[in-house]
Amino acid sequence: MNILEIKDLHVSVGGEQILKGLNLSVEQGSVHAIMGPNGSGKSTLANVLAGKPGYVIDRGEIHFDGDLLNDVDPEVRARAGLFLAFQYPVEIPGVSNMEFLKAAVDSLAAARGGEQTTAVEFVKSVRKIATALDLNPEFLKRGVNEGFSGGERKRNEILQLLLLNPRLAVLDETDSGLDIDAMQTVADGINRFRDAHNCVLLITHYQRLLNHVVPDVVHVLSDGVIVKSGEKDLAVTLEERGYAWLTD
Amino acid sequence: MPVEDLVPSEYSAGFVTDIESETLPPGLDESVVRFISGKKQEPQWLTDWRLQAYAAWRAMTPPTWAHVHFKPIDFESISYYSAPKNFEDGPTSLDEVDPELLRTYEKLGIPLHEQETLAGVVRQTPNVAVDVVFDSVSITTTFKEKLAEAGVIFCPISEAVQEHPELVQKYLGTVVPQRDNFYAALNSAVFSDGSFVYIPPGVRCPMELSTYFRINAQNTGQFERTLIIADAGSYVSYLEGCTAPMRDENQLHAAVVELVALEDAQIKYSTVQNWYPGDKDGKGGIYNFVTKRGACRGARSKISWTQVETGSAITWKYPSVILRGDDSVGEFYSVALTNNYQQADTGTKMIHLGKNTKSTIISKGISAGKSQNSYRGLVRISPTADGARNYTQCDSLLIGGNSGAHTFPYIENKNLNAIIEHEATTSKVSDEQLFLCQQRGIDAEKAVSMIVNGFCKDVFRELPMEFAVEAGKLLEVSLEGAIG
Numbered sequence: 001m002n003i004l005e006i007k008d009l010h011v012s013v014g015g016e017q018i019l020k021g022l023n024l025s026v027e028q029g030s031v032h033a034i035m036g037p038n039g040s041g042k043s044t045l046a047n048v049l050a051g052k053p054g055y056v057i058d059r060g061e062i063h064f065d066g067d068l069l070n071d072v073d074p075e076v077r078a079r080a081g082l083f084l085a086f087q088y089p090v091e092i093p094g095v096s097n098m099e100f101l102k103a104a105v106d107s108l109a110a111a112r113g114g115e116q117t118t119a120v121e122f123v124k125s126v127r128k129i130a131t132a133l134d135l136n137p138e139f140l141k142r143g144v145n146e147g148f149s150g151g152e153r154k155r156n157e158i159l160q161l162l163l164l165n166p167r168l169a170v171l172d173e174t175d176s177g178l179d180i181d182a183m184q185t186v187a188d189g190i191n192r193f194r195d196a197h198n199c200v201l202l203i204t205h206y207q208r209l210l211n212h213v214v215p216d217v218v219h220v221l222s223d224g225v226i227v228k229s230g231e232k233d234l235a236v237t238l239e240e241r242g243y244a245w246l247t248d
Numbered sequence: 249m250p251v252e253d254l255v256p257s258e259y260s261a262g263f264v265t266d267i268e269s270e271t272l273p274p275g276l277d278e279s280v281v282r283f284i285s286g287k288k289q290e291p292q293w294l295t296d297w298r299l300q301a302y303a304a305w306r307a308m309t310p311p312t313w314a315h316v317h318f319k320p321i322d323f324e325s326i327s328y329y330s331a332p333k334n335f336e337d338g339p340t341s342l343d344e345v346d347p348e349l350l351r352t353y354e355k356l357g358i359p360l361h362e363q364e365t366l367a368g369v370v371r372q373t374p375n376v377a378v379d380v381v382f383d384s385v386s387i388t389t390t391f392k393e394k395l396a397e398a399g400v401i402f403c404p405i406s407e408a409v410q411e412h413p414e415l416v417q418k419y420l421g422t423v424v425p426q427r428d429n430f431y432a433a434l435n436s437a438v439f440s441d442g443s444f445v446y447i448p449p450g451v452r453c454p455m456e457l458s459t460y461f462r463i464n465a466q467n468t469g470q471f472e473r474t475l476i477i478a479d480a481g482s483y484v485s486y487l488e489g490c491t492a493p494m495r496d497e498n499q500l501h502a503a504v505v506e507l508v509a510l511e512d513a514q515i516k517y518s519t520v521q522n523w524y525p526g527d528k529d530g531k532g533g534i535y536n537f538v539t540k541r542g543a544c545r546g547a548r549s550k551i552s553w554t555q556v557e558t559g560s561a562i563t564w565k566y567p568s569v570i571l572r573g574d575d576s577v578g579e580f581y582s583v584a585l586t587n588n589y590q591q592a593d594t595g596t597k598m599i600h601l602g603k604n605t606k607s608t609i610i611s612k613g614i615s616a617g618k619s620q621n622s623y624r625g626l627v628r629i630s631p632t633a634d635g636a637r638n639y640t641q642c643d644s645l646l647i648g649g650n651s652g653a654h655t656f657p658y659i660e661n662k663n664l665n666a667i668i669e670h671e672a673t674t675s676k677v678s679d680e681q682l683f684l685c686q687q688r689g690i691d692a693e694k695a696v697s698m699i700v701n702g703f704c705k706d707v708f709r710e711l712p713m714e715f716a717v718e719a720g721k722l723l724e725v726s727l728e729g730a731i732g
Contacts, residue, residue, distance in 0.1 A: 050687050053679065074686040084687050090680040094702025103698060104688035160688065
């Protein structure tokens with residue numbers, strides 16, 4: 001069963017067409033990697049999936065769990081189980097991580113008609129995840145991403161992934177700017193998330209993350225369309241030969 | 249949804265109470281001043297004092313230096329006195345209060361029945377004594393007897409004039425002189441009612457004191473006057489709240505508040521100002537032109553102003569402290585939120601006269617819609633104020649792309665021993681921040697309210713508990729529908 005189904009997707013940003021007829025199916029329980037050169041449309045794909053304002057769908061359809069997603073508000077997509085790990089997570093000064101995460105968890109719980117977790121339970125589960133990700137639990141008291149290093153921000157994104165436990169995780173260059181140890185920690189987090197019920201769309205510029213998080217399918221995105229798909233070996237080939245042989 | 253999609257909020261206190269009032273016809277001359285004074289059966293000295301103020305006011309012109317724009321006010325079109333009719337003889341108990349009026353306060357969530365709290369039923373505002381001013385008169389003061397046991401006087405100022413004339417005469421106009429400024433002079437001439445507080449030496453006031461101001465009548469100005477005296481070594485925390493009905497015309501509110509802190513005394517004055525701000529097109533709303541000033545007269549005295557300003561079409565207000573006593577302390581914590589077409593020009597003055605005097609100013613301005621929000625502050629260190637210190641922090645937060653934030657700090661230092669620090673920041677609620685919140689399932693309104701509350705944290709923690717909760721909710725309501 002496909003969780004994500006993208007058909008003939010055309011997207012423009014600021015009047016410029018970036019995605020030009022993209023097709024993609026991601027089935028439950030799988031990890032798909034999207035690779036491609038700079039400017040090929042990788043981040044545009046991530047943002048349009050999450051419903052970021054300014055990303056205009058000119059043609060085509062995005063289906064999530066069978067529902068058409070094109071005009072759905074970002075928070076509704078999130079509540080339906082679509083998660084985006086940001087390439088550059090922004091700071092929200094004055095709003096503590098604790099308050100932010102609790103608001104997120106509560107709004108998802110409310111949307112699912114479930115009960116809200118108590119503050120005590122909540123703090124317990126966050127601390128557990130934070131420890132696994134090498135984040136000092138003291139970070140909960142600080143403002144969202146406030147004064148965080150690049151690596152801390154990315155680990156905070158993975159923490160949110162594990163805490164919110166979505167159906168689809170779109171990771172937008174989560175590996176960029178990470179040293180080797182942080183990369184391993186982030187990869188462990190992603191591996192911990194993957195299971196038979198959810199799926200992952202891993203957007204990356206480099207092959208190295210794929211050594212740690214082994215994808216089921218690798219796609220090459222070039223000039224707004226997927227030009228090649230293959231198994232995990234494709235990533236290795238790309239690392240050796242670059243993208244030029246596919247795009248020329 | 250970009251941040252720009254700001255739409256107006258609903259004003260929940262905007263209802264009108266249908267009540268029979270005795271209202272003076274519009275216009276102001278000496279006979280109006282005499283009428284008000286006569287109505288209150290005031291002693292001659294006070295009538296004369298009012299007439300002096302009236303004469304001074306006639307010769308003055310409204311200030312034009314504030315960063316606000318509005319059509320000149322026609323002072324002849326305002327009525328200077330309005331009172332619910334059946335108070336002619338003054339209510340002696342709540343049973344005599346018009347039930348319609350009681351319902352007004354129920355709607356506003358203000359308890360007028362003190363027995364409910366006395367009986368141990370926990371309500372929203374436990375242990376708060378309330379004085380309520382409706383249009384021009386004080387309606388009721390709760391917990392009077394309990395306060396009297398501690399020697400605390402808390403009553404309408406009109407009553408204090410009768411019962412404690414020596415205190416009123418000694419302090420009235422000593423902090424804000426009659427001719428201090430145009431609106432203060434007007435208030436001195438026509439002030440109708442307000443609260444009077446006296447805390448005797450060494451007494452810690454056993455409960456929070458609170459006044460609730462409500463403008464109801466049409467085309468009426470509200471000119472209340474508050475006088476608080478904390479005698480040596482005493483302490484009082486005082487809360488002030490305000491609302492008004494939604495009306496198409498602008499209404500004038502020109503109050504004067506005077507605080508006096510003697511040796512080792514402390515006054516904490518908190519305001520949650522929620523006057524009607526006008527509609528989304530800028531029609532109607534209160535002109536809030538208020539003079540608030542405290543005098544730290546005694547050594548080691550302390551006056552602390554905390555204000556949360558969300559209402560009014562125009563706010564012109566600078567709660568100040570004159571630090572005369574050595575080692576005295578002045579504080580100003582402010583949140584001013586403007587939305588739609590609101591304009592605020594607010595801040596403080598810290599006048600350092602005594603040695604080792606300290607002042608702290610924390611100002612948070614939030615501008616949304618097409619509003620303009622200005623901080624204006626003066627820190628003056630006189631040659632006598634050896635070792636004076638001031639710390640000022642003023643932060644502005646912009647929501648959307650059509651609002652303005654302005655800062656006008658004035659620093660006048662005449663003492664080389666003084667230490668003065670000033671920090672200022674301007675930030676914006678960005679589309680990126682909102683999108684991050686939305687992507688985590690938090691809707692945009694909740695996100696903005698979280699961000700704004702976080703921004704105001706330093707000020708909210710200065711508010712008494714009951715008010716902190718109210719203030720947080722108020723910001724949420726004022727921003728309601730702020731995001732499309």
